[in-house]
Amino acid sequence: MKLFNLFVLTIISITAVFAAEDYEVTYYGCPGECSTQRHASCGVKTYPLDSGGTKYFCAISTKLSHYEKYCSKHVVLMLTDGSKRMLNVKVADTCGNCDRYHIDLSSYSFGDILEMDKGEAEIVFGIYDDDGSKMLGPIYRHLPSSKFGLSEDAFKAAFDANAKRMVKGHENKSDFNASETGAVTTTTTTTIVFTTISGVATPTLLNNGTIVDTPNNSTTKSVPKKPEEKKPEDKKTTTVPQVVKEEEDDGETPTVGIITALGGGILGAAGIGLLIMKKRSPGTYEDMKQKFPEAFNQVKRGLTRRATSLKRSVTRRPAPAPVSTEV
Structure with missing residues (x-):
């Protein structure tokens, strides 16, 4: 009976892998079938087989161009159904039977974005180096930009900024922040001079088009003017008729x-x-x-x-x- 259950579980796991399509995610490995994560081709230690191994890992397809250089790098992904959860997982293994843009997650990490019985879902993902620099992506069939009220370009910028933050901060899971763009904020200093008209301080804008209201307790300082120098009279002026x-x-x-x-x-x-x-x-x-x-x-x-x-x-x-x- 136990042998039969093991056979059925193996068949289900194999079917899930072959049924997965491009731009989708599935799962594999412990605790259901630990043999599939033994001897990972990228040499990354995985839980629970290796001491200090990570639960957050994945396998990528060997059909992906230059897949070897992505070993031990970071795949950052999220579903395209509008959910905010993002995952940052290490590339621990490769999959010869997976489609080009398929990601096979560890069972432990898959449960953080989707119910296990659903088995697969469409994703958008990118691959990043240890310092947060982007190596590939974003890869997608559809973008969930409209679900966040963003244009496609704005979503890509926000996804990239969130992914870099997660990799650099060693975060395995985080919620997507639509307002995060990674853009550099420039601060402009505006000089305002307040003049008093009938006892009311009125702002005069000098630099840009921003109008700043005068605080109620503001005071206006009177700067004394330098007295004008009087020219000496020339008393020796000769009257010429x-x-x-x-x-x-x-x-x-x-x-x-x-x-x-x-x-x-x-x-x-x-x-x-x-x-x-x-x-x-x-x-x-x-x-x-x-x-x-x-x-x-x-x-x-x-x-x-x-x-x-x-x-x-x-x-x-x-x-x-x-x-x-x-x-």
Whole structure:
């Protein structure tokens, strides 16, 4: 009877191997049939046959290109049905009867992702070196990206990041983290200056388009401005008159307008105004002259006196003759 049960178990195990298809996973070995994991071709120690052997191991197909270089490396896999559990197992053996992309898990590790009586399931997997660098993959028939709300590229990036983390951290099982991408995060420093308007601190953004609210207890520091330096006055400025001659008008004595760099005063401004009016609007000038003759005469007399005074101040007297000292 025991021999019959052993025969049936052997037939079931062989049938499971040959029934498995590409991109699928099955299981083999202890405790049901330990002979299938004896003398593993990759020399990896396996539980319970070897002291300190691992329970998390697998066999890969000899139809896989360059399968020899994947011995003792890491296969990281997960089901494509939307479940999150991921496994990290060592390549301990090879399978000559398996399809190219078939993975044969140890019985101990298979139970971590699927019920044993189901026997097989579709997977996505990759092969990684001990330092976490990817050697092959991801290998798949279908991707479960839509089940996680991801695009195919985003899922591949997340799968790769999760796999590398597991291998480097020596994790045999972990849940898939859809937000893990392994991308480098760049921190941008934004400088904000707060200005106070009617007692309310308002942020002014200097670097990028991010608006940062002002905290309620924020305060604005007033930075004292450096007092402006006053230029020293040049007290030795010499007033140089510029003489503007009017054209003769109705036999009147020519009027002389004096424009000075300093000290023109109200009288000088009035004279300049009359000159500009006469040049640009002769009609208005004549009309004003008729209506306000006394005012016109006063401005003219004042300008004449100022011109005479300025002329005297700039006229140089001849140097006195040298005094003879001869006796």
